[in-house]
Amino acid sequence: MYGILLVIYVVVSVCLIGLVLIQQGKGAQAGAAFGSGASQTVFGSQGSSGFLSRTTAFLAAAFFILNLALAYIVNSSANNISTLEMPISGAPISSGADQAEPNGVSQDGNNSDGASPSDIPD
DSSP, rough: HHHHHHHHHHHHHHHHHHHHHHHHOGGGGGGGGTTOOGGGGHHHHHHHHTHHHHHHHHHHHHHHHHHHHHHHHHHHHOOOOOOSSSSOOOOOOTTTTTTTOTBOOTTTTTTTOOOOOSSOOO
């Protein structure tokens, strides 16, 4: 089901992008005064505004409905475990006494490699 909806979603998205790019902008009528008046003869005397606008609205509605459906499917199939409740994988948890200080000397005065502070050259 998810795969079929995803394919339909991609097709609707590409068609919606194409239809938006085909449509003329608001200022496209100004060019008719300067000699490009035959630009709307392909779709009739009123142009393509009715057909393209309705098709764009239909594809936009389908896009949002598919988007919500895909989000619902992904959310319902995911684990309902919070990221704060997930166990940490990787390094084991250790106490603070085992860890060396940033300068290499632990709290008891020993170096992290076992040498005493007097063995460290200045």
